[in-house]
Amino acid sequence: MDRVAHPVSAPCPALAPVELVGVGRLFGPVAALAAIDLHLEAAALTLVVGPNGAGKSTLLRLLAGLLRPSTGTVRYAGRPAERLGDARRAGRAFLAHRTQLYGDLTVRENLALAAALRQLPPAALEPWLERFDLRAAADRPARVCSRGQAQRAALARTFLGAPSLVLLDEPTAALDAAGAVVLHEVVAAAVGRGAAVVLATHEPQPFADLAGRTVALAAGRLVPDREAGGLR
Amino acid sequence: MTGPGFLRAATLVLRKELRLERRTGDTTLTALLFGALVLVVAAFALAEVGAEPAAVGPAVFWIAVGLSANLAVVRGWARERDEDALDGLRLAPVPPAAILVGKALGLAAALFVVELVLALPTVVFFRLPVPGSVVWVVPAALLATLGIAVVGTLFGAMALGGSAAEMLIGVAVYPLLVPLFLGVVEVSRAALSGGGWSDVAGWTLLLAAFDAGVGAGALWLFGPLLEE
Numbered sequence: 466m467d468r469v470a471h472p473v474s475a476p477c478p479a480l481a482p483v484e485l486v487g488v489g490r491l492f493g494p495v496a497a498l499a500a501i502d503l504h505l506e507a508a509a510l511t512l513v514v515g516p517n518g519a520g521k522s523t524l525l526r527l528l529a530g531l532l533r534p535s536t537g538t539v540r541y542a543g544r545p546a547e548r549l550g551d552a553r554r555a556g557r558a559f560l561a562h563r564t565q566l567y568g569d570l571t572v573r574e575n576l577a578l579a580a581a582l583r584q585l586p587p588a589a590l591e592p593w594l595e596r597f598d599l600r601a602a603a604d605r606p607a608r609v610c611s612r613g614q615a616q617r618a619a620l621a622r623t624f625l626g627a628p629s630l631v632l633l634d635e636p637t638a639a640l641d642a643a644g645a646v647v648l649h650e651v652v653a654a655a656v657g658r659g660a661a662v663v664l665a666t667h668e669p670q671p672f673a674d675l676a677g678r679t680v681a682l683a684a685g686r687l688v689p690d691r692e693a694g695g696l697r
Numbered sequence: 698m699t700g701p702g703f704l705r706a707a708t709l710v711l712r713k714e715l716r717l718e719r720r721t722g723d724t725t726l727t728a729l730l731f732g733a734l735v736l737v738v739a740a741f742a743l744a745e746v747g748a749e750p751a752a753v754g755p756a757v758f759w760i761a762v763g764l765s766a767n768l769a770v771v772r773g774w775a776r777e778r779d780e781d782a783l784d785g786l787r788l789a790p791v792p793p794a795a796i797l798v799g800k801a802l803g804l805a806a807a808l809f810v811v812e813l814v815l816a817l818p819t820v821v822f823f824r825l826p827v828p829g830s831v832v833w834v835v836p837a838a839l840l841a842t843l844g845i846a847v848v849g850t851l852f853g854a855m856a857l858g859g860s861a862a863e864m865l866i867g868v869a870v871y872p873l874l875v876p877l878f879l880g881v882v883e884v885s886r887a888a889l890s891g892g893g894w895s896d897v898a899g900w901t902l903l904l905a906a907f908d909a910g911v912g913a914g915a916l917w918l919f920g921p922l923l924e925e
Binding site: 529530531532533551554555557558559561563564565566567568569570574578579581582583584607622 | 706709713716721782784791
């Protein structure tokens with residue numbers, strides 16, 4: 466399925482190892498995460514599994530810097546989250562449940578905006594349009610794209626600029642079989658160039674061959690390995 | 698890979714706002730229609746009670762602009778809420794204040810259009826004189842529009858995601874904007890009455906001071922506001 470070479474950009478400064486120490490997150494009285502101790506290495510894929518409401522998305526939003534922990538600390542390559550410079554902040558990429566696309570901008574305009582905000586040249590997005598088979602949809606407003614095309618566009622934006630910490634929340638949602646194969650290849654390439662990739666999913670099997678580690682969450686807490694079998 | 702810097706980031710966000718507005722026109726059109734409605738209803742109602750049109754015209758104009766701005770703010774932030782597009786901006790290596798500046802200038806541009814279009818019917822409905830001194834309204838209108846845009850954008854971010862965003866924005870924004878509306882209405886009245894710079898200078902400087910104050914506060918507050 467390797468129809469197109471993997472797009473290559475100069476890699477971002479390393480953010481790994483990423484260390485979470487005693488991290489918790491409250492939403493009002495509800496503890497979405499509690500007492501999370503986690504160590505994420507460079508050049509490795511970590512799968513995060515768990516039932517709905519386990520805290521997987523909250524964990525990824527914390528790692529992306531979109532949420533602050535209520536307790537504990539997150540450190541990227543030894544630096545506290547609040548002291549990351551622009552170059553390192555640019556190294557975090559996050560694919561969320563929603564696509565983060567402007568519906569009235571075309572797919573190409575959405576990606577061009579993301580590229581410009583990272584000081585990437587406009588040409589940087591072309592290989593990703595190709596890689597995720599978005600040529601035909603590139604000049605359509607995102608709101609008229611199919612769910613699968615929008616997900617591919619969101620994935621293309623996520624991998625723009627060779628991020629060193631890639632956070633993927635249910636990335637295979639809405640992808641067809643071919644799209645899932647491309648995603649597998651792109652994740653493998655990201656790990657191969659040294660990125661730390663964290664992938665939250667209900668279906669870990671397609672990525673099991675790449676995963677260096679699987680962590681399980683339940684009710685906002687990490688499940689010890691010996692108890693996690695039922696969650697995988 | 699680094700960030701584009703403050704000015705470049707603000708420019709990119711502004712260009713995105715203008716492109717979306719040019720494509721859909723929904724913020725400007727919604728605000729314009731609502732403002733025109735306020736203007737027409739007020740013109741007829743005030744004529745019924747015998748109010749002196751030239752005396753109340755500037756106030757009605759700025760009330761129409763202020764109320765329209767509420768809709769424009771809500772519409773402008775709805776774009777960011779749809780599909781969590783704002784998260785895409787927050788993930789970029791740009792200062793949060795650059796997002797505020799870009800979005801506020803985009804809102805100000807939409808409000809300028811609303812003001813320009815509403816100006817002519819205001820002059821006609823309220824039979825306003827248009828002396829040469831009307832030129833003094835221009836800097837005051839620019840300052841007032843920027844102030845409304847900055848405060849609206851700031852509080853729009855605060856209300857983002859809330860189910861009662863329009864109410865929250867209205868309740869929080871209008872009391873803060875009282876000095877701004879007083880200033881721009883007084884400048885408009887003085888200028889339309891043939892007053893010179895000395896008649897409008899005090900209020901215009903008040904508007905500039907207001908903008909400087911709320912601008913500095915907004916730049917400082919916006920980052921923490923965006924954090925969940």
